[in-house]
Amino acid sequence: MESQQNCIWTLWLGEMLVHIVAQLPMILSHQRPPGRVDVQEVGSRWVSVSWGAPYSGHAPISHYVIQFREEETTLGGGMSSWNNVTVGGNIHKARLGTLRPATSYKLRLLAVNEVGAGPPSESTLALTLQEASLSELLQWRDPGIPSGVPGNSAPSTAPQQVRTVRGHRLEVTLTSLHQFTCYEVTVRAFNQVGSGPASPTQSVTTLEGVPDMAPQDLRCSALSPQSVRVRRVPPPIEHHNGVIEGYNVLYKHISFQGGMGSDVEIKETTNLETNLHGLAKFANYSVRVLAFTTAGEGVRSNPVHCTTEEDVPGPPEQIKALAMTSDSIMVAWTRPLEPNGNIIKYNVYYHSLLRKDEHKETVFGDRELTYEVRRLKEFQQYEFWVTASTIIGEGQSSIKVPQAPVSRVPARIASFSRRVVGGAGQEHYVSMPWRGSS
Structure with a gap:
């Protein structure tokens, strides 16, 4: 039942009769489930999604939580846990990163208002694209061996790694190679008598991938009441999987009271030292960093936390x-x-x-x-x-x-008004101190 009521208390303070009037606000409720998440774009390691605004339950939506997890069961037979991405209540799209290539994901959406999180939407499936950077196609010409020859062989990176192709096929795909790695390949034909001379060496480099390790030694320190400095070192060279084009610094204001804080902000840089400006004063921030190549974003680092310096306070509110x-x-x-x-x-x-x-x-x-x-x-x-x-x-x-x-002092309420929010059926107690002569 949604209603608005006035409640009146009457009490005596000495010789004075005091009437206290309180207005009970409209009961707030949880939201209805949002509509399904729509998949807009898909990459090998990311998915872009959007959604419409759901019914808010008489309270504005403070933020959305997009949840995703792999559709396949884990080795233990259960489902993997949900991963959460949070955006503001006025945002209706998001990009989910650090996914696995050629993997099916379940996506769903929760809307949150002052009462709490509402029920999740129906799940949507998204399949990430495959990556072609771990294989190479080799082709060669027939050297003119008489018919009936059993086949050709194509060794890869080292002499002990040999792929044998039977019959008259003139191509083979080498798989399970390393990303962004140069390989030397030769091909030789053979028959019942033995193998012929090797072809000239051909050098070929696999495509770039994304860094599979996060930047190392991440540190964060305060510079001023509204800025911090973030330092890190690159991932080990064997985990670059390409040419590192830059770094994304992801930072988020974390409330001291344990609230959700602000949305994640991103600063792109090519330097190993970055200053973040325009931050809240004496505020706690969570900072993560990732490296990226032309193939996409790499693994995110574990978060570090730092607090901006203190400053003079603002005025008392009331x-x-x-x-x-x-x-x-x-x-x-x-x-x-x-x-x-x-x-x-x-x-x-x-x-x-x-x-x-x-x-x-x-x-x-x-x-x-x-x-x-x-x-x-x-x-x-x-x-x-x-x-x-x-x-x-x-x-x-x-x-x-x-x-x-x-x-002669009239009775007065000494405290200040404040808003109390709760769901239907919850109990709340409010004290109202006053001042006055008896």
Whole structure:
């Protein structure tokens, strides 16, 4: 049932009757299953997919999770685990990389809103293309041996590796070769008497593949509040499988609270040292690197994590001043939306509107978000504002709010409003502290 209701509580505070009105928002629900994933393009090691926007359940979709796994069962008879790729809620396409050639994959999609992940879509099958870089076709001319000759032989890379072709075939495909490797090949014919002279040596190089090992010794260090430096060394030369054209640095903001964070961003570079700029302040980032050739992207490295440096914080998000007695005011505030570091103290400022004499009080730590200013003059108007500080320094000021001490104080809610989200049937408890004389 989807509805919106007002609930009213009535209570006595001393001699005053207080009415508290709370509006219960529309119940949120999980989404319906998204439509099937559409396969747009297929390579030997990647697949491009797209999808439409599903029903969101009265809450905007925060992100999508594309899941894929090989269709074949594992050696133990079970299915392989799902691999996840996450994109933002306003994105409806993705490219899945680091797949295996000539392999069938199952793909499905989940949409996530504030309530959680909805049911998955129906599975879609995608078959990656084959790679032709591990074989070479050899052709030669018949040397004019009389009919009835048993066959020809074509040795490959080394004398001990020989392929024998029976009959009158004039070509053979050599398989299981190494990628991007030069081979020397000769062909000789033979009959019942023995083998003839070898043909001139022919050099042939297999096609490029993708690097089958990730870059090594990946390191990440902070440069400033909004930049980090990423260093690595190339994969071992025997794992290049081609000419390395460059590197993709994949980085993602990871929330300190364990949330999903941002989408993966990619920076392409040819250098072994890369600076990432425009990052969030005092934010944790996960960084991975891969090398690529003209054949495609190679194996991704294991992630490393680094945190940008601290900076001065932004302003406290909200502030209010409540009259407590004839000579005191309660100042309450909320934490900055952008703390940009560990908050070590709050600074409470106030002055009289008559004299503009500024005063400052300090609240150490980040747990206490109220302060009672005393020794004020009754009925005199004051302005109050708050700043936060990190080890870097003092941040921006909140807005200024006016208030005057009075002896007769009405009941007031001291806390700030906040949104509580939950699914249908879940229980939630909300405390509502207030201030007032008894």
